Amino acid sequence: MKHSYHTDISVQFKLGLLEKDIYKIFPKSTLYYWKTKDFSKVIGCDFVFSDEKIELIKTFLSNKSLLKAAKGLFFVFSVWVSITSNVRGVKTVFKKNQEMIIKTIDFVIPLLGLKHACKLFKISKNQFYAWKRKIYCTFSPLEKCLKQSLLNVSPSELQTIKTFVQDEQYKDAPLTAIYYEMMRKERAFMSLTTFYKYAKFFNNTAIRKRFKIKQKTGIRAVKPKEIIHADVCVYRPLDYTKCFIYFIVDNFSRMILGWKISLEYKSSIMLDNLRNIYLTHLFNEEDPCATLIVDDGIENKGYVCSSIENQEIKLNRLVAQKDIRFSNSMVEAVNKRMKYDFLFRNQLLDFEHTQQFLETAVEQYNNRPHSALFGLTPYEVFHGAIPDKNLFKDQKEQAKMLRKAENKALSCDSCTFSIEKQE
Numbered sequence: 030m031k032h033s034y035h036t037d038i039s040v041q042f043k044l045g046l047l048e049k050d051i052y053k054i055f056p057k058s059t060l061y062y063w064k065t066k067d068f069s070k071v072i073g074c075d076f077v078f079s080d081e082k083i084e085l086i087k088t089f090l091s092n093k094s095l096l097k098a099a100k101g102l103f104f105v106f107s108v109w110v111s112i113t114s115n116v117r118g119v120k121t122v123f124k125k126n127q128e129m130i131i132k133t134i135d136f137v138i139p140l141l142g143l144k145h146a147c148k149l150f151k152i153s154k155n156q157f158y159a160w161k162r163k164i165y166c167t168f169s170p171l172e173k174c175l176k177q178s179l180l181n182v183s184p185s186e187l188q189t190i191k192t193f194v195q196d197e198q199y200k201d202a203p204l205t206a207i208y209y210e211m212m213r214k215e216r217a218f219m220s221l222t223t224f225y226k227y228a229k230f231f232n233n234t235a236i237r238k239r240f241k242i243k244q245k246t247g248i249r250a251v252k253p254k255e256i257i258h259a260d261v262c263v264y265r266p267l268d269y270t271k272c273f274i275y276f277i278v279d280n281f282s283r284m285i286l287g288w289k290i291s292l293e294y295k296s297s298i299m300l301d302n303l304r305n306i307y308l309t310h311l312f313n314e315e316d317p318c319a320t321l322i323v324d325d326g327i328e329n330k331g332y333v334c335s336s337i338e339n340q341e342i343k344l345n346r347l348v349a350q351k352d353i354r355f356s357n358s359m360v361e362a363v364n365k366r367m368k369y370d371f372l373f374r375n376q377l378l379d380f381e382h383t384q385q386f387l388e389t390a391v392e393q394y395n396n397r398p399h400s401a402l403f404g405l406t407p408y409e410v411f412h413g414a415i416p417d418k419n420l421f422k423d424q425k426e427q428a429k430m431l432r433k434a435e436n437k438a439l440s441c442d443s444c445t446f447s448i449e450k451q452e
Contacts, residue, residue, distance in 0.1 A: 113151065123150055127160045182219060182227060183435040186428075189217040190224065194231045201374045202397060203366075204228055209398030212421050218428035221400075248322070248355040249280065253411045254310075256280035256320045257344075258360035259299060261328050264368065266377040274387070275302050275328070276367070278360045283399055284407035285363060285391050286310050290384050296331035303333065307342045320345045324357050367394065 113119050123130060134146045134157060141149075147157050182190070193199060193211045202210075208224045211217055250256040258278045265271060275289045275298055287306035291298050303321070321337075321344040323329035329348075337346050349357040371390040377383045395408045402409075402416045410416060 120151065123152065131157070131161050181432075182217075182223060183432045185435065186217045186219065186432065187227060190227050191231045192216075194228045201370055203370060203400075205400035206397050209400070209404035212424070213398060213404060215424070218421055218424040220425070247358055248353065251281070253279055253281045253284075254319055256322060257286065257306075258357055259303070259321060259323045259329065260357055260360040260364060261294065261299070261326065262364040262368065264372050264383065266379050266383050268379045270380050272380055272383055273298075274364075274367075275299055276360055276363060277302055277306050278363050279407075279411055280322075280359055282407045282411035283359075283363065283401060284395050284411040286411075288387065288391055290380070290387060292380060294328060296328050296333050299328045300332040300336055303336075303342055303344070307344075318343050318345050320347060322347050322349055322353070322355075322357055322359075324349050325351060363394075367391075370394075 130150050130152075134143070134150070137146050143154060143157070147154055152160075189211065193207050193216070194204075199207045199210065204225060205221065207228075208221055211224075248256065256279075258280060260276055262274050262276070263271060264274055270292065273291050273294045275291070276285055277287045278284065279286055287302050287309070289298055289302045323333075323346065325348050329346075334346065336342050337344050347353050349355060367390065371386070371394070372383070375386060377386055396406050398404045398406055403418045403420050405414050405416055405420075
């Protein structure tokens with residue numbers, strides 16, 4: 030019966046790498062055939078058995094001490110792989126020691142090769158490059174090399190984001206307001222998502238975890254002075270006085286048209302607030318009757334109802350979730366912004382201190398870029414500006430082109446390995 034043998038055996042015999050004890054299992058005719066055969070015609074032999082590899086193998090086989098050390102190293106390696114494969118959380122441990130692992134792999138690549146070195150630490154070559162970019166890329170705080178991902182923000186844009194996010198002037202402003210303020214001042218242009226992604230590296234406290242709930246669109250006006258909202262919120266300064274803050278807000282522009290603060294909770298104060306805005310902001314005789322949306326609280330009854338019925342003030346009063354199916358959420362959202370962006374961030378001593386503070390806070394709110402207005406301020410929209418979601422579209426497209434050019438021109442030695450890998 031004729032036998033067939035693996036090509037590796039014949040090549041090793043030809044190169045003198047087989048132990049002589051094994052010769053007896055092969056027929057003499059087969060050994061002679063291998064000895065005289067020209068293996069240069071076998072594709073791949075010159076790659077698998079290069080002169081350097083052959084010399085290294087012969088050296089180990091001829092030196093018993095080296096061979097014994099190599100066998101011991103292989104045994105230790107096998108045991109190490111076996112142990113780590115059954116340990117829970119070993120990947121987490123490796124991840125926490127990324128820098129040490131990267132340095133070790135870089136050191137042993139000439140000896141073991143990248144594939145075997147990565148296998149020892151149970152990571153892929155892609156993971157190795159990702160960790161290396163994260164540790165050594167000097168331009169980007171993210172795990173993406175700017176020279177590879179050319180459309181990521183450039184170093185100059187990163188510095189701009191840092192400047193705005195850490196500016197004391199914007200310390201109480203939400204990130205959306207900072208984002209639009211940055212673009213209004215023509216310092217940098219990008220999407221809001223991109224801005225959020227990088228802003229968290231410079232101010233973690235500004236990033237609040239948000240749970241998005243799908244909500245129905247509430248009642249919306251098509252122009253200023255068409256629909257207004259009124260409501261009262263309660264705030265307690267450090268002396269624990271109960272302060273009632275009366276707000277009136279325009280639906281279309283989100284602008285606070287009028288406000289009052291009092292220690293009392295009654296409709297006469299709300300009526301006084303309505304009278305002031307009616308004379309100051311809202312209506313001429315030829316203006317159509319505006320809609321006033323309120324909740325069912327006592328501050329919106331009594332004097333308020335009487336004045337509207339007597340046409341002292343020309344308003345069409347509707348009670349939220351009673352006369353209409355919509356809530357009074359528009360003004361409630363403003364109440365929340367005033368509390369969390371202004372009142373709660375300051376140590377206000379008493380009623381008088383709170384009143385003085387609100388004079389500045391309301392003006393700041395009205396002149397701060399609003400996300401629902403696509404970067405315009407409530408004051409601008411109330412006085413005629415039209416919100417446009419494509420307001421900064423052209424500037425963003427131009428910024429993309431400049432960003433790509435700037436990132437491509439970076440000279441970053443620590444990024445070179447990733448570029449070479451791609452090429």
